[in-house]
Amino acid sequence: MIDSTTHARPLFDGPDWSFDLMSTVHDAIQEIALNDLGLNIYPNQIEIISAEQMLDAYSCVGMPLMYQHWSFGKHFVRDETYYRKGMMGLAYEIVINSNPCISYNMEENTMAMQTLVMAHAAFGHNHFFKNNYLFRDWTDASGIHDYLAFAKNFIADCEERHGLDAVEQVLDAAHALRDQGVFRYGRPPKPTAQEQAAMLQQREGAKSGRSVLDLWTDTILGSPEQAQSEGEAALSSRQGELSLPQENLLYFLEKHSPNLAPWQREIVRIVRYLAQYMYPQKQTKVMNEGCATFTHYYIINRLYEKGLITQGAFMEMMHSHTNVIMQPEFDDPRFNGLNPYAIGFAMMQDIRRICENPTVEDREWFPEFAGDPDWKSVMRNAWANYRDESFILQFLSPHLIRQLKLFVITDDEKQANLVVSQIHNKRGYREVRQILARSYDLAFLEPDIQVVDADLKGDRELQLVHRVQNGIDLVDEDRTEVLKHIKRLWGYEVKLTGIDRDSGETLYSRTTRVAAADAA
Template sequence: MDRPLLYSGTDWDYGTLQRSYDAIERIATEELGLELYPNRIEVITSEQMLDVYTAHGMPLTYRHWSYGKRFLQHENSYRQGYSSLAYEVVINSNPCISYLMEENTATMQALVIAHAAFGHNHFFRNNHLFRQWTEPSAIIDYLEFARTYVSACEDRYGVAAVERILDASHALSRHGVHRHGGTRPLNLKTEEKRERERREYDEKVFDDLWRTLPDAKPMPGSDKLADRRRLLGLPEENLLYFLEKSSPRLQSWEREIIRIVRLIAQYFYPQPQAKVMNEGCATWVHQRIMTRLHETGQIDDAAFLEVIHSTSNVIMQPGFEYGPGFNPYALGYAMMTDIVRVCDQPTAEDKSWFPDIAGNGDALGTLRHGWANYRDESFILQFLSPKVMRDFRMFRLMDDTSEPTLLVDAIHDDDGYRAIRRSLARSYDPGLNDADIQVVDVDLSGDRQLRLEHRTHPGQLLAKKDAEATLKYLAVLWGYEIRLHEVDTDTDAVLATHTSKPAG
């Protein structure tokens, strides 16, 4: 069933892109069964690629100096040759937008179409995190709204006033997501219309809350605490949400800007949690598709060698001497190929480790199920096999600060597999890696001090300098004094205290 060559040589034109896309689409949907958002492919220059980087891959954002800073960083390192640009950037939107660099060869264009427009696209569309936290069909409209709104505020209240709120909100953007409990899907499209009504209603409720103050006697007691907590919805881990709703001194436009930062942060929330899977999925998909194109005679040997070369560059895992951490492309791709192997040609070891999938003969279905229902942490815990651990020659180091040396307490052997897998999975658990900071109380009757609590994981305190700088920003938004206790989760003992007052 040989088909004609899609192209030969390195040059491409729009006809080449279209033919490659059609051939890839046939394989992706008919053979791999991928479910996709409609695709849109945009060809850009390297300078435009730098712009795309700057805004975390967003096609448009509001104006802020931090984007300029990121632009300068990327530009510096690009111009000085420290880093090259990505071949593509893909946006989790509907339609799914992939940016291709004009410098790419015909083979690279085909490869990145397979990688981004099919691999990532399928992942965005099907993974439960992205389904739950993001609304791809509205993000572009919402960014447009955000840009217009921020710019209108700048005209009206001045760049400095807007920047003050944006700076502060950015500092807290990691704490702008309702992590637990069902998040209602955001309807970003109607945000603009709802903005005014919501604001009026909130202000009414909010006034009631504070109006009770002058009469209330400062009588600390558990009932009062429970009351306050109920009124303010405490404890609250979504700091930006809390400030947006309950901060006493903000103008309504300031609340809206906090909300913009919060919603955009929420849109990005799933990305780091599924990086290994997302890249693994995209890399596996492009490799499979390109291999099939070669098998069916649609690309020539030279093109396929370029594919192999490019893929092996991407999935290179440097040893621990070069720094900690796993290349998400390498780990992800290794796990995807390994799952295929376990499904199709299981060994005795696989049968005892993965009795439910070993030899089930449905590698594609198993992969699609994995892509849809896991995140990095659970995916590794479920699917990391001894073979992958051996291939990566993984080992675990125990760092005990009371000991002068580090201990190798597990290596890739029968004793070590489970320990390594558990530890590695944990290192991808956002619940353990993000600081758990909550608003616990507000002194409603006194000086309106806001009390926060950081429930620490053993040995993990906040970086002091950054914590205090961030608290200053928090104080900007709250308007009164802030006190942050870092407490031991088990004993409730206070380990450290930071305070901050608004300037002036």
């Protein structure tokens, strides 16, 4: 119901937008976002782009500046073909985790849609980027633009100096390892004074032409006399010196590869840095979209209540909102898993319900905030201090489990059929919640592959271990290709051993010395 005391003239009445009008609407949204919801945001920079520019942003993982690589062009051609044939649509906007926060809005949007996406991206995503602990701890929003400019110029310079093929070989190998090129559980170790000097030498090496052998001898092995006097180091000693085991393969290769020239190390570092920069977004898809969707929903309703948008504009926005949060049933041909917008928005709405109108069940499950009159503070705390896995474990309620009709299917290789092991009842709530949370935990979704040994003073074979979980192995063809990429960066033989996480049994052993696998 519209509050007549705050009813005002609509800010716009029609589909056409202008920059002045968007600025006026932005200020109205900002007043609600900051003074009502209590959001804390970076300054906004909103840019209007065409469909072709949006496709270009798609191909470069949404970054405003990006180095050249053939894979980006391939993605552009694929997406453009699908778009022109009507087989896919484009996002209304793309938003960058940066300071200022850059939002790219489509020029084809109506003014109503420009209003919606500003509320969604320029305030919802913006607040999440600035306040969630993963983005605070792992990304530098103020420095990303300068770094992207450096990366683009550095790689372009390398292509001119060393040739396009040589640069692409390094990029191909580094891209193949991007998922294994992040620190998952802690900050990278601070570089020692020796490593800092080595990094400076590496960056100067591209200009000075200093040989790789000189760099390797000075920074890793020391003098020949010293290497000879030390002799063959024990495994435990090598692991201590090289900080092994190491989960970040790109980091290890960048720091310790005996084969890479200074400019190649810098390219590996660029790919590793950008992979780490994007990693928090992989861990917070449900929360990030839930925050942005709840924010735009709250703001457009407040705008309508104040009389600042027309009923027609409101209905257009709600139509788009409904499409975004639509969750097909499991037996619907359109079903493709849980829609992160749907579950994220539903959980935000449910947190507000638990605060405003808690049931006895809610008070039993959520004594910390059930009935808390300051639901906005509860929401901001959740956005700041959780990722998808922990957020679901902490905030998914039995009420919402029933509403979403969630259940668990167990795929046991010893059973002839799939088994519905848990349903949305009192006995199954905790198990449903735990298994759903685990499905968003990247520790269970991505293979655990670590460097365990590299005898730098011996045969220099790089030894990797894959800790196999639940019998889920690597795709053999992809594994072979990735090992070739690792060898290209390392320069010597690479051995990958699969070990069962629970039993410790060796499941397989692969080496780049042979074409076929040797079954253990």
